[in-house]
Amino acid sequence: MPIIDAVKVDRVSYDYGQGKILDDISFSVEEGDLLGMIGPNGAGKTTLFNCMLGLIEDYDGRIEIFGEDIRKSRKVLQQIGYVPQKKSIEQGFPATVEDIVSLGATRKPSKGNISQAIETVGLLDFKDRRIGELSGGQQQRVFIAKALVNEPRLMILDEPATGIDQETQNKFYSLVKKLNKENHITIIWSSHDLEAINSIANKVACINRSMFFHGKSHEFFDNPELLRKYSESSMQAHMHDHYHHHH
Numbered sequence: 001m002p003i004i005d006a007v008k009v010d011r012v013s014y015d016y017g018q019g020k021i022l023d024d025i026s027f028s029v030e031e032g033d034l035l036g037m038i039g040p041n042g043a044g045k046t047t048l049f050n051c052m053l054g055l056i057e058d059y060d061g062r063i064e065i066f067g068e069d070i071r072k073s074r075k076v077l078q079q080i081g082y083v084p085q086k087k088s089i090e091q092g093f094p095a096t097v098e099d100i101v102s103l104g105a106t107r108k109p110s111k112g113n114i115s116q117a118i119e120t121v122g123l124l125d126f127k128d129r130r131i132g133e134l135s136g137g138q139q140q141r142v143f144i145a146k147a148l149v150n151e152p153r154l155m156i157l158d159e160p161a162t163g164i165d166q167e168t169q170n171k172f173y174s175l176v177k178k179l180n181k182e183n184h185i186t187i188i189w190s191s192h193d194l195e196a197i198n199s200i201a202n203k204v205a206c207i208n209r210s211m212f213f214h215g216k217s218h219e220f221f222d223n224p225e226l227l228r229k230y231s232e233s234s235m236q237a238h239m240h241d242h243y244h245h246h247h
């Protein structure tokens with residue numbers, strides 16, 4: 001089977017008006033890849049995702065999804081399932097799991113698809129429960145199910161840095177791996193958990209406004225020099241943010 005690019009980001013730059021947030025970013029994701037996107041806070045990961053999702057259009061450069069320039073063919077964006085960084089949900093929020101998952105359907109919602117998506121994330125027993133009654137980890141899986149309803153070929157998961165307990169985290173990681181291996185979904189997954197990326201991603205893209213490393217996961221994690229440089233530049237980014245927030 002020929003390998004096609006699920007994503008091709010070609011020389012993309014962007015700024016919100018105060019200097020470059022994305023600086024000449026190029027990389028590609030092959031169909032079937034599970035790519036871990038890493039970078040310190042403020043590195044521009046969410047901004048890059050917003051470009052890839054067609055939410056930001058005035059970037060320099062070019063983005064192709066499954067071979068289509070997304071500015072020319074917005075239809076291809078329907079092939080992407082997006083799971084944003086988790087928002088907190090009020091306890092009393094009236095919608096059920098099934099209601100939330102149905103909201104993901106852009107075409108006519110089919111009952112079958114909705115149940116299938118809920119089953120894939122292992123929440124069938126909870127489908128009539130109010131989402132506010134679920135744990136943080138379960139809510140996270142509801143949002144994955146919501147993104148699965150349209151049967152995406154590509155998923156973008158923007159993982160929150162903040163603490164969910166380790167066991168919940170591990171369940172989430174096995175779900176990500178299952179979606180990639182069994183459901184054959186190409187995945188781009190932003191995470192701060194380097195160990196998890198090392199264990200399940202086959203590719204890594206590491207950005208800090210510009211591209212710092214892009215390649216096979218083991219080439220990054222087996223290279224102590226690269227890891228050292230990465231943690232140094234991450235530290236500098238934090239110091240930079242710190243300086244701007246507090247002075």
Ligand SMILES: Nc1ncnc2c1ncn2[C@@H]1O[C@H](COP(=O)(O)OP(=O)(O)OP(=O)(O)O)[C@@H](O)[C@H]1O
Binds near residue numbers: 039040041044046047
């Ligand atoms: N709408 C906006 N207007 C102006 N600046 C913005 C806007 N959105 C983000 N930024 C700035 O762009 C930079 C990159 O933010 P972005 O959210 O893309 O980073 P990130 O890598 O996703 O960070 P994190 O890991 O903390 O989520 C930050 O300095 C942020 O303050």
